[in-house]
Amino acid sequence: MRTTRLTSRSKVLATAAGAALAASVLVGSGTTAGADQRDDALEKALAAAADDAPPALQTPFEKSGGATWTTHPQSVQFYRQLDQSSERVAVSNVGRTTQGRPLQLVSIGSPAPKAQTEAADGSVAMFVCSVHGNEPSGREACMELARDLATSTDATVTRFLARTTVILINANPDGWVANTRGNADGVDVNRDYLELATPEGRAVTKVIRDWNPDILNDLHEYGPSEYYRTDLLHLWPRNRNVDDQIHGLSQEMSEDYAAAQARSEGYTAGIYGHYVKDGEPFLQVAGDEQVRILRNYAGLVNVVGMLSETATRPLNDEEAADVRVLNNRRVDTNYASALGSTQMVAENRETLARETAAAAERQTELGASQGGVVYFAGQDDMLPTSSSEVEPEPMCGYQITEATFQEVKQALRLHDLKATRNASGRVVSLAQPNRGLVPLIFDERHEFRIAEGTPLETC
Structure with a gap:
């Protein structure tokens, strides 16, 4: 754990009992990874940077010892100061909310961040910092990681x-x-990555399209209960249309890097949506395949993605007695997950770049050959139960009217999908890198389709 916030919880977990607990936490693959299996050079370097941070570059949260959260105006000022104090940082606006607030994108590189086009051709790690407004720890973790x-x-x-x-x-x-x-209109933005009805959803997908990240970690918080009491809950894309290699790499990042990093710092880690008793999962209550959720959307656009969630309420007596201990654990857990994701990139940069590009090619080829299977339901550990939820003989594309195209053209553009004109309107082919999105946008068999389209046997 970073020494800037060595709480009493940290001292408890340093005991033999705490170490034994951390080492025995169950993860999805049934394996564990400890600190002895990780290269901790990046962790140590960032911990030293946190220790040496000048007062002007400490977040308001840090200055309060974890007693109060950073406000939005304070965060804008913090990133402005960071931009002015370091050549490695650039802050830009990628949109505005309905209430006119800037949607800030912070980019970091050395000796200076690369321009978007150059970065997109190389290696990019993306973090979405608390899309839910009442989940502050991801925002704090992002500020500290950036610093x-x-x-x-x-x-x-x-x-x-x-x-x-x-x-x-x-x-x-x-x-x-x-x-x-939700946002100012009461919309849960993490259910808007298909329709893109919100400026926030449009901004995030535009960044994904333009910056072409290799990995994405979406930072959240959750409400613990009796059998759902883990420091870090994590999950990868579960939509069955995600490319197999992207799915495998996402699960690896989630389990073997993000969760492993949290465990190496003494935190518990488990799979999001699994109720656990005596160290064994006994009920799966969440973790579905919805394309509208960012971790699934990321996989469908060939990004190695994951979800991170940390518990909002106390998990022990110390956290119940001192809100600073609780809040610091929340932030440190999301920071640990983010750090694990950066380590995934550091160790697998070439593999990630190669496989994300290859996945785009594979999806295009599958669409052109009408190969594979298209799923409208189910998830990676759950086959669809009805023939109406799966198409074993995929269509080549969807016919839409010109009026429909005008309604969805902005969303198609942000999803990096093209439509070609014909006598009946437009055809959206599956022979595209983001093939998996097309049936989910237009097919009547998909619960969350956003427009009416007719599947075509031949294009």
């Missing part, structure tokens, strides 16, 4: 940033100010 990357003098960090651009986006400032899950 630590920007100010570290360690060669491990500068080498990492020379080869990988890190981008972070605060995805719901209106909800942040109102302390609400």
